[in-house]
Amino acid sequence: MKIGFDNDKYLKMQSSHIRERINQFDNKLYLEFGGKLFDDYHASRVLPGFCPDSKLRLLKELSDMAEIVIVISASDIETNKMRGDLGITYDSDVLRLKDEFEESGLYVGSVVITQYSGQNSADLFKGRLEKLGIKVYLHYVIEGYPSNIPLIVSDEGYGSNDYIETSRPLVVITAPGPGSGKMATCLSQLYHEHKHGIRAGYAKFETFPIWNIPLKHPVNLAYEAATADLNDVNMIDPFHLEAYGETTVNYNRDVEIFPVLSAIFERIYGENPYKSPTDMGVNMAGNCICDDAVCREASCQEIIRRYYHTMDRFLTGDCPKDEVYKIELLMNQAGVTVHDRRVVDAALARAEETDGPAAALELPNGSIVTGKTSKLLGASASLILNALKELAGIDHKVHVISPEAIEPIQKVKTEYLGSKNPRLHIDEVLIALSISASADPVAGLALNQIPKLKGCQAHTSVMLASVDVKLFQKLSIQATSEPKYEKKPIYQ
Template sequence: MKSGFDPQKYIEEQSKFILERVNNYDKLYLEFGGKLIGDKHAKRVLPGFDEDAKIKLLQKLKDKAEIIICVYAGDIERNKVRGDFGITYDMDVLRLIDDLRSYNLEVNSVVITRFSGQPATTVFMNKLERRNIKVYTHVAIEGYPTDVDAIVSEEGYGKNPYITTTKPIVVVTAPGPGSGKLATCLNQLYHEYKRGNSSGYSKFETFPVWNVPLKHPLNVAYEAATVDLKDVNMMDYFHFEEYNEVAVNYNRDLEMFPVIKRIIEKITGEESIYQSPTDMGVNRVGFGIIDDDVVAEASKQEIIRRYFTTACEFKKGLVDEEVLNRMKVIMEEVGLKQEDRGPVLPAREYMSKQKVGSSDSERTPVIALELPDGTMITGKGSSLMDCCSAAILNAIKYMAGISDEIYLLSPLILNTIQDLKDKKLKNKIPALNADEILIALSICAVTNPTAQLAYDKLTELKGVQAHATVMLNRRSEQLLRDLGIDVTCDPYYPSENLYYI
């Protein structure tokens, strides 16, 4: 894949501007928009972007920074899932803490926002506290965010506890949007000024990219990624009025800016240094783009991926029809079709050659992989293995130059594993999944040089594009992600079973 982004230039620019902001205060509360670690959206739309660029940037500033993690109690209660990792938000907080510690970054605490005694959230808090992680709770403030006088008072921010911090940069991050990062930053700002400390607020932005055109596919891909939040990119009219410079921002920041500006001014007793929401952000992504055509094409592919994700979420009942219709409008705005994604047609065409009926339950599970050289590899589900397993084996055999007729896996090993699943463990789905097939491959590779040759090709699946004719289960999707394969699915269930799919 061609590179369209210079990650080193981005890190240098971003760190320079953060330090400039820090110099204005004794302490800077820095809200991190997007994913702090593993920003796979940015990696997909900006080929060359390091998905861990933000955490590496923070590692350079580790002597000056500590981290607060926010999570909304309602997201824990309803088991909200982070799509790119397939884990719930509470589990993602635990993952995030482990990852931050591996980078030798200090985690100050976890803040549970809008907490009102939710049972599942209380259990999560107990789990954290018994592992010696500080936990704070913030309640919902009546009149937030419009009643500034009530918010900036002892009955507003004053009701929430002050989080003691020691470093000049306090990063406030979260598993996803709507977690209360901004409210936590402003709450801290209120308490700092009550204590006579000079503190400031800024936002580490990634998307939308302010100095890229409004309808550039890169910015449209951000709308597609946040379609469930109803985010819409707009021209920052505050910025244009103040500086006569065109900048792109999004509706929520533009709507909230006058209120945030008033809150900051009431807290500090001074006129805000920010004249626009773009001013508030530190966003140097646009300066790291080195090939606009590559970025535009990658962004278009991301929009199609997001369309399929939304269609599947609608089928599962996770989003309403309005969200799906908005996603269709975004596709039309950019002039995209489902079939513009490379592996979609090969998967559907291969499925059409199989014996299928008209109902969802009779669709043959098929997956097509588009390899880096453009070759399409397909695999279909069978009584022995699922479609993901078949496609992966076919792909690594092709890349290793192994003939289709040669078996990589010992039938004795496969039969033993299947017997264990079916007869011993009474599994309702005896077909081997990709996890089990890869374990079998690793065992066979010990004594079979041909299997070892294919096994060594697994790392070359990174960046492969895939499309399935049915919705894959979470386990299969996660394994493909672990291999670095970007997969989409048609919004059909593989069977009429409600649980055993």
Template sequence: MKKIGFDPEKYIEEQSKYILERVDHYDKLYLEFGGKLIGDKHAKRVLPGFDEDAKIKLLQKLKDKTEIIICVYAGDIERNKIRGDYGITYDMDILRSIDELTEYGLAVNSVVITRYNGQPSTQLFINKLERRGIKVYTHAAIEDYPSNVEKIVSEEGFGKNPYVETTKPIVVVTAPGAGSGKLATCLNQLYHESRQGRVADYSKFETFPVWNVPLKHPLNIAYEAATVDLKDVNMIDSFHYDAYQEMAVNYNRDIETFPVIKRIIEKITNKPAVFKSPTDMGVNRVGFGITDDQVVQDASKQEIIRRYFSTACDFKKGIVDEEVLHRMKLIMEEVELKQEDRVPVKPARDYSEKLKAGNDQAEVPAVIALELPNGDVVTGRTTALLDSCSTALLNGVKKLANISDDILLLSPVILETIQKLKTEDLHSKLAALNANEVLIALSISAVTNPTAKIAYDQLDALSGSQAHSTVMLNNDDEQILKSLGIDITCDPEYASSNLYFV
């Protein structure tokens, strides 16, 4: 049984109370939300017991006082930037986010396109939003932002960008990813609020790093691993220590930009800033929800290994450069971790080596090892009919249902018929059935086959499983595993020498 190290109810109670205490001092509080509002898988993995939807549930408690602005950088839309966790582009993620926020009863005020300069794909996205009744504002880039404070806080800076009309005391500013312009949007709003005679302020809600756990705690190092491509480095907040003689952890970008942000806020408000440090500017209380530090440390170490494999695969695909991979290796060494410290890695590699020894093929045999929530490990390999993800899932549910390996859940005749449809009628060059196709076949078989029904009923029990593949999976299989709640890592090897059909 998975150990718990975090109390989500205590956290939500503490967090909502702290935010309300801060907003009580102002007419309006602009709250920059870092990370994910919904489905924070990273926090769930490193803080066992954390509710991945804790932030959105927190906002639900405050929904009568809250509205939401979503920011996106125009350049990210132009280059079709992808969210790795969902496998969708940023513009599609904004549509998804608006739908989900609306379902939670939260008011989405508008979408702000930052650093907009008439980019054609962005204009099409604006048209799509506006024709669905969603308000859109565009903000142009400000030259010399954020260093030229005099220009920024003037009619030639923030004054040129429109004010987003808001009505509630808490305005959450969120985005699909880093670099989307959340901070600039908040400061732009402060400028216009001040010009209209209202007292508004800014705070940041960033879950990681956790300011009140040690700098080298695995929980904070896992954050460095998660943002290794951004070159984020955790540091002691020197401003906080100088002001309070208290140790607090923050990260380099916030510490480096704090003096200029402080000057901008002071220039806008014409009075000394309330905050004495970047930690002061934050409202994060997640550290107070930790109930078992050792459980959190162990989970964080596993997340570091998971991030290592993700970075290695990104390097193989050409997404990140060698410097990022080198930094990730240093993080692994810092915590004295090995790849094999992740349980399913060795069984997957051992089985793959065994298969390779039995044939002359140059390609790495595709094998997935699945560590089930009860600690059992099963494996699956690619066959003529099924890919490795499909066989691993079938073997996993059979193990959980105590079904013998000798019993077939799906008739080969049915699978061959589906494969014929796929290759001959739909002209797919990937003959082996993927996880989505096999799960549909299993669900249909469950209607008439009692054994298949027993196995099908175990799909929910796969949630929390850990998996490792000896080759990089295609996006469809990867998303299926994530949807089932399975954390997957891959060796940085292609499943095929083909350049397209991988």
């Protein structure tokens, strides 16, 4: 993989900049942490060289002065809101996040339930957390939020919220997902700290959009593609342009809310310490791009992948047509088509040749291998097996798994487990390969190539089965599929 981002430089610059921001206030900074704190694979895809756990590593560098507060909305608890990437509810993710942070040596001070108005499910969750020894605070629904500034910044507004007791200079406010109330939690604390005679600060840490690269840079366009379901739009920060004569990029929600934030700051402090939404941010990622061409190409590929994922979701009824239109517009702005993804044409050509589902994968050296559906294997499983053979230098005519070994697995699937599909999926093929490897050195050689699949691109001519989607993810293969069913289902 070509590197376009200097991760070591980023960690040094970012931690230094956050320390500087803390010192601008009374040694107390509430830092709203947007995006994913770990497993940030979007950033690692569009900024090759960015480590998925960079934000976590950054916090570990600041662990001596940082504590974490996890925020969750009572309405999200009530509706059992799910994280699409993990398939777990937001309340379950609060516990997962706490465990992850503490295993990394970070201090989690408390959990805040926001937008609380007596929801029974929120009360039950609060009780569950308290039995685990976790401090829980409640922040309430404020009538007229965020427009009714006199009420919001008063004892009946922010003043009615629980004051979160913190003990360290840097308080990181994070959440399972967007809309949880991170910013409102920060501002409520500023009000309470001011009442305690402390001039605490607020800052925002979002990796995207990157403020100091062009508005239509593919990295920023890829962010819009990633948030198409939220209808986020990148835009020039008009407040920064007016204040400094400098063109910077922000996104619509921060720009739209800035006049409200400015009024809140003025009411708390007597003045607004920031002249623009860009001023509030602390993101240094744009300063650490070391090869712009590499990041541009990686981001264009991400936009194409987002297009395919959106088309698949549209086919299954999980997103509106407007989302598709937005992704198509972004592809046009980036100047790319699906044919710029090399594995697409290779998979479609193989499907046409075999008159059945097929798949293609681009190996690290740029060569492309394909797989087809057979009586024994699905197209994705066949693809992975062929890729491992190619990487190991094994002739494709050689069987690293004997057909006789596959047939008993098929019998278990269909006769004992009730599956209608006898063909092996990726995980089943890899298990069969590992069993063969115990007696066959050639199979062992193929098995040892699995780490080399990380970061490879793949495409299938039909929509993937959910099991294969998960396996591609576990193998760190960036896979897409045509928005087309192998067979039109009535029930999935």
